[in-house]
Amino acid sequence: MHKFLVSFVLPITLTGAVHAQPWEDKIKPVFETLIFPLQPQHAHASSIVSLPNSDILAVWYQGSGEREASDVRIMGARLKKGSTTWSEPFLMADSPDLPDCNPVLFLNSKNKLFLVWIAVLAHKWEYSLLRYRTSMNYTGDGAPSWDWQDEILLAPDDRFANEVAAKYPGHGTNRNATLGFAPRFGDSIISASRDLAKRSLGWMTRIKPLRLSNGRILLPLYSDGYSMSLVAISDNDGENWRPSLPIVGRGNVQPALVQKKDGNIVAYMRDNGEEPNRVQVSESLDTGNSWTAASKIDIPNTASVELLVLRDGRWVFVGDDIGDGRYRISIYLSNDEGKTWKWKRALEQVEKGHGSFSYPCVIQTADGMLHISYSYSLPRKGESIKYVVLDPSLFR
Numbered sequence: 411m412h413k414f415l416v417s418f419v420l421p422i423t424l425t426g427a428v429h430a431q432p433w434e435d436k437i438k439p440v441f442e443t444l445i446f447p448l449q450p451q452h453a454h455a456s457s458i459v460s461l462p463n464s465d466i467l468a469v470w471y472q473g474s475g476e477r478e479a480s481d482v483r484i485m486g487a488r489l490k491k492g493s494t495t496w497s498e499p500f501l502m503a504d505s506p507d508l509p510d511c512n513p514v515l516f517l518n519s520k521n522k523l524f525l526v527w528i529a530v531l532a533h534k535w536e537y538s539l540l541r542y543r544t545s546m547n548y549t550g551d552g553a554p555s556w557d558w559q560d561e562i563l564l565a566p567d568d569r570f571a572n573e574v575a576a577k578y579p580g581h582g583t584n585r586n587a588t589l590g591f592a593p594r595f596g597d598s599i600i601s602a603s604r605d606l607a608k609r610s611l612g613w614m615t616r617i618k619p620l621r622l623s624n625g626r627i628l629l630p631l632y633s634d635g636y637s638m639s640l641v642a643i644s645d646n647d648g649e650n651w652r653p654s655l656p657i658v659g660r661g662n663v664q665p666a667l668v669q670k671k672d673g674n675i676v677a678y679m680r681d682n683g684e685e686p687n688r689v690q691v692s693e694s695l696d697t698g699n700s701w702t703a704a705s706k707i708d709i710p711n712t713a714s715v716e717l718l719v720l721r722d723g724r725w726v727f728v729g730d731d732i733g734d735g736r737y738r739i740s741i742y743l744s745n746d747e748g749k750t751w752k753w754k755r756a757l758e759q760v761e762k763g764h765g766s767f768s769y770p771c772v773i774q775t776a777d778g779m780l781h782i783s784y785s786y787s788l789p790r791k792g793e794s795i796k797y798v799v800l801d802p803s804l805f806r
Contacts, residue, residue, distance in 0.1 A: 438804075439798050439799060439800055440779060440799040440800065440801055441494070441798075441799055442796065442797065442798040442799070443496070443796075443797050444786065444794040444795070444796055444797070445468055445487050445496050445499075445783070445794060445795040445796075445797050446487065446496070446498075446499050446794055446795070447792075447794065448788065448791050448792030448793065448794050449792045449793065449794065450792050450793075451472050451473055451474060451793065452472065452473060452474065452475055452476065452479075452482075452793060453470055453471075453472045453485075453785065453787075453793040453794055453795055454470060454471055454472075454476070454511075454768075454769060454785045454793070455470055455471055455511065455512050455513065455616065455769045455785065456468055456469065456470040456769065456771055456783040456784065456785065456795045457469050457470070457513055457514045457515045457618060457771045457783070458515065458771050458773055458781060458783045458797075459515040459516060459517060459523070459618075459773065460773060460775045460776070460781070461517075461523075461548065461549060462517075462521050462549075463491060463549050464491040464775070464776070465488055465489060465490050465491050465549065466488070466489040466775075466781065467486060467487075467488055467489075467515060467523075467548070467554075468486060468487050468488070468489070468496075468783055468795065468797070469484060469485070469486045469502055469513045469514075469515050469525065470484075470485055470486075470513065470783075470785075470795050471483065471484055471485070471509075471510060471511045471512065471513060471527070472485045472499075473509065475509075476509065476511060477509050477511065477530045477533050477534065477535055478509070478533045479509055480507050480508060480509060481509075482509035482510055482511060483501060483502075483503065483504035483510050484501070484502040484503040484504065484510045484513045484525070484527055485499045485500070485501060485502060486499065486500055486501075486502040486553060487499050487500070488551070488552070489797075496797075497551065497552070500552045500553045501553060502525060502543075502553055502554075503525060503527060503541070503543060505529040505541070508529045508530060508531065509529070509530040509533070510527055510528070510529055510530075510541075511527065511528050511530060511538075511614075512527055512528050512614055512615045512616050513525060513526070513527040513615070514526050514527070514615045514616070514617065514618050514619070514629075515618070516618050516619050516621075516627075518621075518627065518647040518648045519621070519625060519647055520647060521546075522544050522545070522546055522647070522648070523544060523545045523546070523548045523554055524542055524543070524544055524648055525542060525543045525544075525545075525554075526540065526541070526542040526562065526615050526629065527540075527541055527542075527615060528540060528541070528614045528615060529541050531611075534590065535590065535612065535614065535634035535635070536590035536591065536608070536611070536612040536633065536634055536635030537611050537612055538611070538612050538613070538614050539561060539611070540561060540562040540563075540564075540613060540614075540615065540631075540642075541559070541560070541561055541562070542559070542560060542561070542562055543556045543558065543559045544556070544557060544558045544559075544648075545557055562629075562642060562651050563610075564610060564613055564642060564651065564652070564653045565606070565610050565653070566609045566610065566640070566653045566656070568604075569655060570603055570609050570653070570655065570656055571600075571603040571604045571609075573655045573656055573658060573700075574599065574600055574603035574636075574638075574656060574658055575600050575603070576658075577658035577703040578599060578600055578658055578660075579659065579660050579703070590612070590633075590634050590635035591608060591635045591636060599636060599637075602635070602636065603636070603656075608635060608636075609636075611635075612633045612634065612635045612636075613631040613632070613633055613640065613642070613653075614631060614632055614633065614634070615629070615630075615631060616630070616632065616663075616664040616769070617630050617664060617665065617666045617667075617715075617716060617771070618771060618773070619667075620667040620668065620669065620675070622669065622697060624697070625645065625647065626643060626644070626645050626697060626698070627643070627644040627647070627648055628641045628642075628643060628654075628667055628675065628697075628698045629641065629642040629643075629644070629651065630664075630665040630666065630667050630677065631665075632662075632663035632664050632665065632679075633663075634663070634682075636656070637660065637661045637662075637663060637682055637683065638656055638657060638658055638659055638660075638661075638662055638663070638704070639656070639657040639659075639662055639663055639664070639665045639677065639679060639692075639704075640653050640654050640655070640656045640657060641653070641654040641657075641665070641667070641677075641694075641698050641701075642654075643698055643699070654694075654698050654699055654700065654701065655699065655700045655701060656701070657677060657679070657692045657701040657704055658701075658703050658704065659679075659683070659690055659692070659703055659704025659705075660683040660684060660704075661681055661682040661683020661684065661690070662679040662680075662681070662682070662683070662690040662692070662704035663679055663680050663682045664679060664680040664682075664714065664715065665677040665678065665679045665692075666678045666679070666715050666716050666717035667698075667717070668717050668718065668719045668725060669719065670747055671723070671747070673697070674693055674694060674695050675693065675694040675697060675698050676691065676692075676693050676694075676717075676747075676748065677691065677692045677693070677694075677701065678690075678691055678715045678717045678727065678748075679691070679692070679704060679715065680711060680712075680713065680714055680715050680729075681706065681711045681712070685733075686706075686710075686733060687710060687711055687712050687733050688706035688707060688708060688709060688710060688711055689706070689707050689709040689710075689711045689715055689729070690704040690705065690706050690707075691704065691705060691706075691707050692704045692705075709727070709729070709731055709742070709751070710731050710732055710733045711729055711730060711731065711732075711733075712730055712732060712733060712734065712735060712736065713729075713730040713735075713736045713768040713769070714729050714730050714736075714739075714768045714769045714770060714784075715727065715728075715729040716728045716729060716770040716771060716772045717772075718772045718773070718774065718780075720774055720780075720802055721774065721778065722802075723745070724743055724744060724745050724802075724805070725743065725744040725747060725748055726741065726742070726743055726772055726780065726802075727741070727742040727743075727744070727748075727751065728740070728741050728742075728757070728770040728772050728782060728784075729770065730767070730768055731754075734762070735762055735766075736766040736767055736768040737759065737760050737761065737762050737763070737764065737765055737766065737767070738756055738758065738759040738760075738767070739756070739757050739758050739759075739767040739768060739770065739784060740754060740755060740756045740757060740759075741754070741755055741757055741782075741800075742754050743802075743805050753805055757782070757784070757798065758784075758786075758796075763789070764788075764789065765786075765787065765788050765789070766785070766786075766787040767784055767785065767786055767787075767796070768784060768785050769784060769785045770782055770783065770784040771783045771784070774802070778801075778802065778803065779799050779800070779801060779802075780799070780800040780801070780802045781797070781798070781799050782797070782798045782799075782800070783795055783796065783797050783798075784796055
């Protein structure tokens with residue numbers, strides 16, 4: 411069993427894009443901990459969910475590598491309501507002889523628990539297969555009792571290719587992106603969009619879905635083959651899924667979704683494209699069916715983003731807000747739906763090369779607390795998943 415490392419954050423002197431704000435000297439975590447002790451295996455890409463009984467369930471992938479390591483499996487742990495001790499990690503999913511990566515957890519409107527992840531075929535991201543499990547029996551000790559497993563199979567039609575041809579930016583070099591279908595951005599991506607097999611495989615999870623008030627679920631996905639994103643849409647509580655039109659751009663991956671007060675959906679995406687690396691943004695005016703072409707905003711970014719609307723209407727952004735690594739992960743708050751971000755603070759910050767912090771998941775629980783998990787790695791010491799609880803009422 412792993413007990414909480416309850417600690418208070420000392421004031422941090424920040425440089426670059428994040429500047430000290432008056433509230434930074436006041437806010438302190440309710441508590442923070444590593445979900446399990448630092449260990450030598452790669453542990454990455456966590457997701458957390460608050461269960462109806464107020465337990466917190468966490469999930470991540472772990473193994474000797476990523477897409478090229480067949481021992482990578484999906485692991486989980488549980489924090490019981492009122493407890494300050496996480497359970498020992500337990501197995502959540504393992505596809506034999508395939509790497510399992512990028513898990514996400516969520517509940518549908520009937521409180522059915524979904525675990526969605528990717529099994530990586532041929533050790534290439536662009537051939538990943540979306541898998542999912544569901545459970546209605548998940549409040550005991552250890553892993554949920556799974557009652558269903560299947561694949562989410564998407565078949566984007568010719569509208570996918572038409573959208574890419576209409577909105578894809580002009581030519582550019584591919585210095586930074588993981589782009590499986592082209593050595594350069596441009597015509598080869600447009601050509602690849604016409605290939606039914608390529609556009610049917612390789613769509614990957616990373617960030618939790620968005621449930622709309624009308625019952626629609628929007629599951630954000632991305633492709634390292636196209637180095638762009640789309641959304642899987644379900645209008646029957648996760649029973650069936652269909653693809654949106656693509657979110658067209660260069661290197662706009664791993665979308666995080668929020669809904670504005672006017673009903674439009676906004677996607678913030680990791681910049682996996684050309685320098686300067688900045689958060690990329692797109693908007694849907696039709697509840698996720700189609701999207702504007704991605705464009706960059708002024709938040710630096712290299713590795714990860716996450717987004718949440720608090721109950722009071724403020725937006726929370728968490729991500730790596732630097733242009734050259736994962737050695738700082740920060741939290742931003744906006745009271746004008748992302749037009750400005752007046753409050754900024756580093757959750758973790760070390761000298762470059764002394765640590766890596768990325769791939770956050772952010773939720774708000776019924777008591778109003780903000781819960782954040784993220785990958786936590788220290789050279790020569792090991793890797794874990796960090797878990798932090800904050801009181802957003804102090805963000806003033």
